[in-house]
Amino acid sequence: MRGLETLAAAAAAAYLLLVLPAHAYFGLTRREALIQFPVLASSTNPAHGKAHLKQCDLLRLSSKQKRLCRREPGLAEALRDAIRLGIVECQYQFRNERWNCSLDGRSNLLNQSFKETAFLYAVSSAALTHSLARACSVGRMERCTCDDSPDLENRKAWQWGVCGDNLKFSIRFLKNFLGQRKVGKDLQAKVDMHNTNMGIKAVKNGLKTTCKCHGVSGSCAVRTCWKQLSPFHETGRLLKLRYDHAVKVLSTSNDAMDHSELARPQRHGRLSKGTAALRPTDLVYMEDSPTFCSPSKFSVGTAGRTCSREVNCDSMCCGRGYNTQSRMVTFACHCQVQWCCYVECQQCMQEEVVYTCK
Structure with a gap:
């Protein structure tokens, strides 16, 4: 099970x-x-x-x-x-x-x-x-x-x-x-x-x-x-x-006990047998993840996703580059508290640059 x-x-x-x-x-x-x-x-x-x-x-x-x-x-x-x-x-x-x-x-x-x-x-x-x-x-x-x-x-x-x-x-x-x-x-x-x-x-x-x-x-x-x-x-x-520090585990067989266990790889290719090496606070996995860059059975890929040019466009767009588009957005500005019970704001507009993965 x-x-x-x-x-x-x-x-x-x-x-x-x-x-x-x-x-x-x-x-x-x-x-x-x-x-x-x-x-x-x-x-x-x-x-x-x-x-x-x-x-x-x-x-x-x-x-x-x-x-x-x-x-x-x-x-x-x-x-x-x-x-x-x-x-x-x-x-x-x-x-x-x-x-x-x-x-x-x-x-x-x-x-x-x-x-x-x-x-x-x-x-x-x-x-x-x-x-x-x-x-x-x-x-x-x-x-x-x-x-x-x-x-x-x-x-x-x-x-x-x-x-x-x-x-x-x-x-x-x-x-x-x-x-x-x-x-x-x-x-x-x-x-x-x-x-x-x-x-x-x-x-x-x-x-x-x-x-x-x-x-x-x-x-x-x-x-x-x-x-x-x-x-x-x-x-x-x-x-x-x-998740960022998740531990990849392997399987080992214990023939004497007739069951398999998880093992955490150590340096120089050695294994620490059994689950004792795994901390209860570790997230563990067994398979390397796909890139999630292109459409697959696991995701729709990253094409069209919004990204930040300074932070993650290079990574999220997987080297394909990104499109740049300018648009005007409306936001509340110059807000003042009016006597006694409400806030009055003006409507301002500013240009916003949006980056989307190709």
Whole structure:
């Protein structure tokens, strides 16, 4: 069985594109295509009744996952939020790269073991972890509430309108939902699982304790503390850094134990056998990535992409050169605050030079 197949989606007009073809974790295969379905209203609104059941039915889930989804009215919405969160952050982090996290070629990428595949696994599991923890703290999920750390006073937290993000429940629920299994000799599954767990750890490492003082004249007679997740953009930046330093792994066979392991190449061609050399914070991959310069089954290439002449045109345009075009753009200028309640601006125009790859 293979590891988690990445959740990947984008909000486009009134639709979300959802990739939920999965092996081991989601109980599906890698042959599923993109699914398109309308954005549904929040299931937490009583007026929508059993709307969450319809949302669960629209997701490609295993039988077990669908049962869990139907029992958790807020889960489908949390999954939808995770999809949006993951794809938006992925596209932001790769906005200046040849591969820009486009949905085009996504399913083919997920069949490989590139650095980009590793990032998709990590950012998707991180988005799931983050969204589930936040869903608990804002009251969307019926079976969880604020963080229940023994050193925090949840009752006071609720009283003051502060609720800790419940990361412990999120991780515990996620492991049950994904149904992690032993991967045996499947090296690709080992890689996928490692990158999935790395995404979860990235969110966990960003958890911090925030405190607020209450009392007369600003004194700290009462101190309320809660657990708070870092903004997901910080997690995305960390994952992009791990992508930039991703580790290529090889496979070795352990005949005595009758199983295969991952190995990290060392200097002078030597191998460090076993997984001990791999850090839990490493993103790992097994195959060299394509250039993403020309249209292929993995991407549409970089022709027509906007670039910055000083920063990345040479790299993004793959030596083909770029076109230069001038255009006039309108922007707000000479803004002034008017008595008492609004800002008044003039409309100015300026010439803007745009560079696009040939």
